[in-house]
Amino acid sequence: MSDKLFSEFEGVSSKQWKQQIQYELKGADYNETLVWESPEGIKVKPFYHSDEAGQPLPVQSPKTAFSIVQNIFVHDLEKSIARANETLNRGAESIRFTLENDQADVEKLLTNIPTNVPVYFYFEFLNPDFIKKIDGIAAKRNATVFVEIDPIGQLAKDGNLFANVDSDFTVLNDLAKSCQHINFLSINAALCQNAGANIVQQLAYTLAHANEYFNRILAIGKPITIKVAVGTNYFFEIAKLRALRLLFNTLAKEYNHTFDCHIVATPTKRNKTLYDYNVNMLRTTTECMSAILGGADAVANLAYDAIYHKDNEFGDRISRNQLLVLKHESYFDIVNNPSDGAYYIETLTEQLAEKALALFKDIEKGGGFITQLIEGTIQRKIKESADKEQELFDNGKEILLGTNKYPNKEDRMSHDLELYPFVKINPRKTLITPIIEKRLAEKMEQERLENEKQ
Incomplete structure (x- = not known):
């Protein structure tokens, strides 16, 4: 149909577009004026054309994959069950329970959740008997359960x-055989x-x-869950998730694994702010859009007040x-592979994948991920990248509205802090220097809170 519809119009080549753009620039340099470079070293052009595009990449993101996840911290079992079922009645499609310890009655927890609802468990301990118990309950109920175990x-x-x-x-390895x-x-x-x-x-x-994990676990038979944080660079983040799936599947095939990864995406904390916190809703909306269009299997949104409030009904x-609007009013669940054929996104996906694969090979030459964590190489590289971004923010070149651009000087937050919103210091003996999560606005916010006391 498209050929019939547009066949009467003469095609415009990539070369013709460039010539016209150069003419409109009136002598200004094309590359210096219109081409910008991302922190990843990717040169972004002002337009992308079919003349320069290759074949669409083999990245699948079926519409049925997008599931709305509700996070629930389990402290009081009965309240957690009631809250889970309430959120399911109000639009959630899967539940992610965070457990404090291995004393929680997981059988009661799962028995009170409909069997057609996927359940995720997150906990920071490794108890094989506890995990096998969950496996047994899942088998008995024929339930879909993800237990997020990640020693690395x-x-x-x-x-x-x-x-x-x-x-x-x-x-x-024991769990791989028994679960x-x-x-x-x-x-x-x-x-x-x-x-x-x-x-x-x-x-x-x-x-x-x-x-x-592929090297050290002999019998992985199920998809690996990958938890991804989605940043604010809209098209790059779409391409990131597509590149991730492409790279993972390429690596898995080398080990004769036929399963895909299961991507659970959530908005980043890095650009979230304490002051003018309602802007966080705009940030998380575009980040969730990137996650969905990039092919995430499940999306757990971040409440606008998550960095300084305890879990609360309104924020949840x-x-x-936000996700319900994207799914049922914006129809983000209607189209399979929505990013296919977008020359810009396809090009970004390919370039990110190529650069990441080259860095991956360097890591393997250096002994692998665990070795480079122990040596501190990974931490140092991340810190170098974080410092560059922090400098851009401090100089006003990376903007967070309401914080380093157009701040409301009358805004007061010291009275509203239920959680400590900054990096927590916990001196202790560790095997390695941990990777520390830190928001861009922390230093500026601390200064503003101090000024509130004066």
Whole structure:
């Protein structure tokens, strides 16, 4: 139909477009005026054309994949069950429980959730008997359950493994053999993004992280869950998720694995602000859009007040409704592979994947992801990237509205802090220096809070 519709118009080549643009620039340099370079070293052109586009990349993002996730911290079991079912009645499609310890009655927790609702479990301990119990309950109920176990991510975030490398991977190999009904393995890729890593680093580190598991676990039979934080660079973030799936599948094939990864996306914390906090809703909306268009299997939105308020009904409802609007009113769940054929996104996907693959190969030559964590190489590279971004923010070149651009000087927040919104210092003995998540606005916000006291 498109050929018939447009066949009467003469095509305009890429060369003709460039000639016209150069004419309109009246002598100004095309590259210096219109081409900009991203922190990843990608030169972004003012237009992309079919003349310069290759074949669409083999990245699949079916419309049925987008699931709305509600995060619930389990402290009081009965209240958590009631809250889970209430949120399901109000639009949530899957639940992610965070557990404090292995004393929680997971059978009661799962029994009270409909079997057609996917359930995620997150906890910072490694108890194989507890995980096998969840597997048994999932088998009995024929439920879809993801248990987010990630010893390497624990090392990166906390500075220590659950026990040690040999012990932790012995447990994982045991679980791989005995747990046939749950997805028990995950990768926390969000940590690097929230700490300030650029997109190429995020992709390469996630790939190296996955490669450690492929090398050390002999019988992985289920998809690996990858937790991704989505930043504010709209089209780059779409391309990031597409490149991640492409790279993961390429690596998995090398190990004769046929399963895909399961991507759970959430907005980044890095650009969220304490002051003028309602702007956070705009940020999370575009970040969720990037996640969906990039092909995330599930999206857990971040409440606008998550950095300084405890979980609350209003914040959860607003964040959930943002996703409901995108799904049911903006129809983001209607089209398969919505980014296919967009020359800009296809080009970004390919360039990010190529750069990430090159960095991944360097990491492997250097001994692999765990080795480079122990040596401090990964932490140093992330810090270098974070420092560059922080400098741009401090100089006003990277803008957060309401914070370093058009701040409301009358805004007061010291009375409203239920949570400490800054990096927490916890001196302790660790195997490595952990990767520290830090928001761009922290220093500026601390100064403003101090001025409130005067």
